[in-house]
Amino acid sequence: MGLGKKIYAWIDERVQLEGLVEFMGKKYVPVHRHSLWYYFGGVSLFLFLIQVVTGILLLLYYKSGEELAFESIQFIMSKVQFGWLIRSIHSWAANLFILSAMIHMFSVFFEKAYRKPREVTWITGMLMFFMALGFGFSGYLLPWNELAFFATKVGTDIAGVVPYIGKPLMTFLRSGSDVTGATLARFFGIHVAVMPGIFTVLLSLHLILVQAQGMSEPMHLENTPEKEKKKMPFFPNFLLRDLLLWLIVLNVLAILAVFFPWELGHKADPFASAPAGIKPEWYFLFMFQTLKYIPAQVFFLDGEVLGILLFGLGGLLWLLVPFWDRKSSRGEQNQAINYVGLFVILYIIVLTIVGWVA
Amino acid sequence: MMQGSTTPPVNESKRDFLKIVLSGGLIAWAGAVIYPILAYLKPPKQAEVEVSSVKAGKLNEMEKDSGKIVKFGTKPVILIRSADGSLRAFSATCTHLDCTVQYRKDMGLIWCACHNGRYDLNGRNVAGPPPRPLDEYRVVVQGEEVMISKKV
Amino acid sequence: MNQSHRYFFAIVALLMIGTTRLFAQDQCYVCHSAIGDTPSTLFQHDVHFKKEISCAGCHGGNSQMEDQEKAMDKKAGFIGVPKGDLISERCASCHADAAKMKKHGSSLPTNQWEGLKASVHAKLAVSGKEHIVQCSTCHQAHGVVSPKDPSSPVNPLNVVTTCAKCHGNAAFMRSYNPALPVDQLEKYRTSVHGIRNAKGDRKAAECASCHGSHEIRGVHDTKSKVYTTNLPGTCSSCHSNAEYMKEYKIPTDQYERFTKSVHGVALLQKHDLGAPACNSCHGNHGAAPPGLSSVSKVCGTCHALNADLFSSSPHKKAFDERKLPECETCHSNHEIVAASDKLLGVSAEAKCSQCHSTTQNPKGFESAKHMRMLIDSLEISEQHARSLIEEAEQKGMEVGEAKFKLRDVRQARLESRTMVHAFNLPRFTEVVNKGLAATSSVAEEGQQALDEYIYRRVGLGISTLIITVVAVSLYLFIRRYERNQR
Numbered sequence: 001m002g003l004g005k006k007i008y009a010w011i012d013e014r015v016q017l018e019g020l021v022e023f024m025g026k027k028y029v030p031v032h033r034h035s036l037w038y039y040f041g042g043v044s045l046f047l048f049l050i051q052v053v054t055g056i057l058l059l060l061y062y063k064s065g066e067e068l069a070f071e072s073i074q075f076i077m078s079k080v081q082f083g084w085l086i087r088s089i090h091s092w093a094a095n096l097f098i099l100s101a102m103i104h105m106f107s108v109f110f111e112k113a114y115r116k117p118r119e120v121t122w123i124t125g126m127l128m129f130f131m132a133l134g135f136g137f138s139g140y141l142l143p144w145n146e147l148a149f150f151a152t153k154v155g156t157d158i159a160g161v162v163p164y165i166g167k168p169l170m171t172f173l174r175s176g177s178d179v180t181g182a183t184l185a186r187f188f189g190i191h192v193a194v195m196p197g198i199f200t201v202l203l204s205l206h207l208i209l210v211q212a213q214g215m216s217e218p219m220h221l222e223n224t225p226e227k228e229k230k231k232m233p234f235f236p237n238f239l240l241r242d243l244l245l246w247l248i249v250l251n252v253l254a255i256l257a258v259f260f261p262w263e264l265g266h267k268a269d270p271f272a273s274a275p276a277g278i279k280p281e282w283y284f285l286f287m288f289q290t291l292k293y294i295p296a297q298v299f300f301l302d303g304e305v306l307g308i309l310l311f312g313l314g315g316l317l318w319l320l321v322p323f324w325d326r327k328s329s330r331g332e333q334n335q336a337i338n339y340v341g342l343f344v345i346l347y348i349i350v351l352t353i354v355g356w357v358a
Numbered sequence: 359m360m361q362g363s364t365t366p367p368v369n370e371s372k373r374d375f376l377k378i379v380l381s382g383g384l385i386a387w388a389g390a391v392i393y394p395i396l397a398y399l400k401p402p403k404q405a406e407v408e409v410s411s412v413k414a415g416k417l418n419e420m421e422k423d424s425g426k427i428v429k430f431g432t433k434p435v436i437l438i439r440s441a442d443g444s445l446r447a448f449s450a451t452c453t454h455l456d457c458t459v460q461y462r463k464d465m466g467l468i469w470c471a472c473h474n475g476r477y478d479l480n481g482r483n484v485a486g487p488p489p490r491p492l493d494e495y496r497v498v499v500q501g502e503e504v505m506i507s508k509k510v
Numbered sequence: 511m512n513q514s515h516r517y518f519f520a521i522v523a524l525l526m527i528g529t530t531r532l533f534a535q536d537q538c539y540v541c542h543s544a545i546g547d548t549p550s551t552l553f554q555h556d557v558h559f560k561k562e563i564s565c566a567g568c569h570g571g572n573s574q575m576e577d578q579e580k581a582m583d584k585k586a587g588f589i590g591v592p593k594g595d596l597i598s599e600r601c602a603s604c605h606a607d608a609a610k611m612k613k614h615g616s617s618l619p620t621n622q623w624e625g626l627k628a629s630v631h632a633k634l635a636v637s638g639k640e641h642i643v644q645c646s647t648c649h650q651a652h653g654v655v656s657p658k659d660p661s662s663p664v665n666p667l668n669v670v671t672t673c674a675k676c677h678g679n680a681a682f683m684r685s686y687n688p689a690l691p692v693d694q695l696e697k698y699r700t701s702v703h704g705i706r707n708a709k710g711d712r713k714a715a716e717c718a719s720c721h722g723s724h725e726i727r728g729v730h731d732t733k734s735k736v737y738t739t740n741l742p743g744t745c746s747s748c749h750s751n752a753e754y755m756k757e758y759k760i761p762t763d764q765y766e767r768f769t770k771s772v773h774g775v776a777l778l779q780k781h782d783l784g785a786p787a788c789n790s791c792h793g794n795h796g797a798a799p800p801g802l803s804s805v806s807k808v809c810g811t812c813h814a815l816n817a818d819l820f821s822s823s824p825h826k827k828a829f830d831e832r833k834l835p836e837c838e839t840c841h842s843n844h845e846i847v848a849a850s851d852k853l854l855g856v857s858a859e860a861k862c863s864q865c866h867s868t869t870q871n872p873k874g875f876e877s878a879k880h881m882r883m884l885i886d887s888l889e890i891s892e893q894h895a896r897s898l899i900e901e902a903e904q905k906g907m908e909v910g911e912a913k914f915k916l917r918d919v920r921q922a923r924l925e926s927r928t929m930v931h932a933f934n935l936p937r938f939t940e941v942v943n944k945g946l947a948a949t950s951s952v953a954e955e956g957q958q959a960l961d962e963y964i965y966r967r968v969g970l971g972i973s974t975l976i977i978t979v980v981a982v983s984l985y986l987f988i989r990r991y992e993r994n995q996r
Binding site: 074077078084085232236237240241243244247248250251254255258 | 908909910911966967970973974977978980981984985987988991992995
């Protein structure tokens with residue numbers, strides 16, 4: 001008996017791995033022409049785990065505070081061995097995480113995998129996606145560099161435009177009327193304590209639901225007899241494939257970190273004038289760009305307010321799609337959803353590119 | 359239902375080779391991941407980022423009527439212990455052409471070697487080309503330790 | 511003929527009648543001149559008397575009345591001898607009123623009172639009730655004449671003594687500005703301006719030419735004509751005027767050249783108040799060009815190190831013997847541009863080769879050549895180190911430490927450029943070597959950073975290799991595993 005098996009046996013005797021293996025062995029992943037999209041959930045999970053690990057590592061040296069934040073990142077980048085790697089991976093993985101979560105979300109959307117009985121899975125996933133954007137927004141400020149400072153200023157300004165709750169929300173986010181060291185402290189707390197806690201709960205719920213309910217099948221396969229369906233065991237076949245992809249993703253991250261190290265820029269100076277071409281992170285760009293195009297006054301409404309309200313409404317509708325898309329839940333084809341999804345994707349891509357080039 | 363042990367003996371030699379490569383590769387990979395993390399965890403030579411304040415040394419190590427250059431982030435700061443024992447710190451970057459200034463015991467003032475710029479012990483430019491006084495830093499003595507921090 | 515004669519007499523007669531009538535009516539003058547008191551005696555020569563302005567113009571009252579009581583009745587507006595600010599206000603009642611001045615046929619400006627009120631002289635006097643200076647302080651009260659009149663106290667030739675009445679009086683000045691020197695006139699008499707003024711040249715600058723006449727502001731007042739940044743413009747108002755300076759046969763391009771100089775740029779564009787204006791080298795009240803052998807002393811008030819090094823160098827004696835102006839020989843005078851290494855050495859644009867060649871003063875020729883080589887090699891090695899650091903930085907390496915050390919390199923280069931002025935090869939070599947040592951340590955760090963950059967890539971290559979092996983074998987493993995499953 002090899003050493004590996006001995007260890008397995010030792011653990012198995014104590015915690016009954018057999019049951020788990022049996023459960024996972026009996027779990028099947030449908031195989032069809034859209035199977036590829038299943039992997040993006042796993043990739044997102046892996047990237048999130050990387051964020052947890054590198055985030056904890058960064059926490060060992062990072063110091064929040066107006067006077068220290070920038071310098072401590074500089075310290076991590078120059079003095080700490082492999083600090084440059086950890087920080088660059090954290091920054092890159094954050095972006096890839098949002099990208100992969102986006103792909104995951106759209107694939108679920110087009111497959112209508114959110115339909116009954118998986119509404120809760122969709123809701124938890126969407127909430128996690130919104131939190132991921134929050135992670136990105138709050139984490140962006142932490143190095144306290146010029147770009148981050150002004151992006152945060154603009155970002156919170158936009159939040160301040162929301163009717164009624166805008167001003168208090170902005171004050172809450174900024175911890176005062178302006179972006180200062182107090183904002184940094186607040187964002188830091190939100191980024192490393194508040195959001196990871198909530199995220200973990202949502203993630204557990206999401207994963208448990210996926211495991212308990214199994215992977216969703218595409219609608220066109222639902223009527224196929226059970227015997228003709230192609231499928232593969234979740235364990236070990238699918239998991240090994242997942243693992244293979246994770247390895248590749250990790251390598252991609254390492255390559256990005258080495259060849260395109262995340263820049264630190266200049267330390268934020270609250271009294272300096274904003275540098276030209278302040279842009280938010282790419283995943284906010286389409287919204288930012290839209291707000292630019294809306295005229296200042298639409299009927300009696302302020303253009304910016306209208307834009308924010310429309311985005312808020314859009315987000316809400318998107319979040320609640322399982323509840324208004326009754327057709328899919330009944331198992332009927334719903335072409336309208338595909339058109340909506342296609343429009344949203346095209347809209348995001350076009351405006352992101354326009355915003356990027358501008 | 360299917361386990362590795364049920365593999366037919368046909369590929370015995372190939373299986374061994376593949377497994378060796380796979381497990382060897384996994385171990386090497388684990389090493390490639392763990393090594394940077396361990397190296398990262400090792401405390402760096404300079405224990406922490408020091409910028410809002412800097413330890414300038416021990417009080418008893420500083421003679422009266424002397425000055426020394428202390429690195430403050432990326433800028434030099436000159437710490438001066440005057441003849442009466444009082445401590446003062448100024449930016450050590452000459453306001454003329456950015457040379458590093460020094461304390462001149464014989465003159466009793468701060469002097470720049472490049473163009474003979476002179477500052478008194480309040481950092482004011484008193485002679486030579488410097489157009490502006492030196493920025494002052496705050497000096498705090500904690501026990502025996504002399505600390506320099508930015509003036510607020 | 512007859513006709514025109516008649517007209518002429520008629521006009522003369524009318525004029526005569528008019529005058530007699532007027533002065534017959536100015537009873538103030540009639541009585542006071544009869545007494546023969548000083549004011550009325552002086553007033554005879556007064557420009558206002560000639561313009562037929564009555565005593566009552568300043569003193570009030572009714573000049574038509576023969577009766578003293580009625581003429582000098584307070585109800586008729588008589589104010590007696592004006593005191594304090596009232597003096598200037600009386601003058602201003604006409605002199606600040608363009609319409610009235612025109613009526614009297616005067617084309618004088620009307621802003622004197624405004625100017626005086628804005629001036630340093632308008633501060634409250636020790637009494638606390640009036641300005642320090644009134645119009646009459648400089649212009650006198652009775653017997654005011656045009657400044658063009660040689661007897662006027664404000665005539666260009668008299669201004670200096672007029673001002674010095676107060677400004678040369680230490681006891682008086684102590685009560686207003688104890689730190690202000692009182693030797694301006696004395697210094698002025700030593701200046702080129704002062705000597706010419708004493709010889710009767712009205713065009714030579716006097717106090718008012720630089721300080722202004724009515725709106726005289728303190729030297730630290732940014733609006734003052736002699737405030738450091740305004741001074742070059744003030745001097746140039748005469749010295750750049752080719753027409754005005756024609757008879758003196760001196761150049762008029764000093765200001766233009768100064769504005770292009772390192773000093774002019776610092777002072778006029780960067781508003782660096784430490785930078786020299788005209789007076790820093792020429793003196794202010796005692797303005798004159800510095801003498802040949804004292805140039806280095808003058809420059810040395812700021813560039814002390816260079817001046818000291820020069821004075822102790824072999825060049826000092828050589829320059830004095832050849833009557834070469836010290837610093838100026840290499841650096842020019844008004845248009846002093848930032849010195850560059852090009853001045854050193856034996857190339858065509860270098861200064862050393864103007865006196866040194868292989869045949870003439872050959873020792874200096876060799877030294878100059880060697881020094882230039884040293885300073886060039888320092889510059890080149892600095893550039894090399896800097897480019898290494900920049901390359902490393904561009905590649906995303908953190909080189910803050912090495913950049914900090916680059917300061918030392920730069921400093922050594924500046925020091926070596928200063929040390930040139932000792933014209934002493936061993937001393938120069940020592941400073942350059944210090945710089946070269948600093949440079950090589952920076953270059954080393956830059957190289958290390960670049961090596962680290964390569965090390966990262968190699969590390970990435972190795973881990974990529976490992977991951978590829980794992981990925982491929984995992985892929986094969988999955989394939990075989992699934993084959994066996996079937």
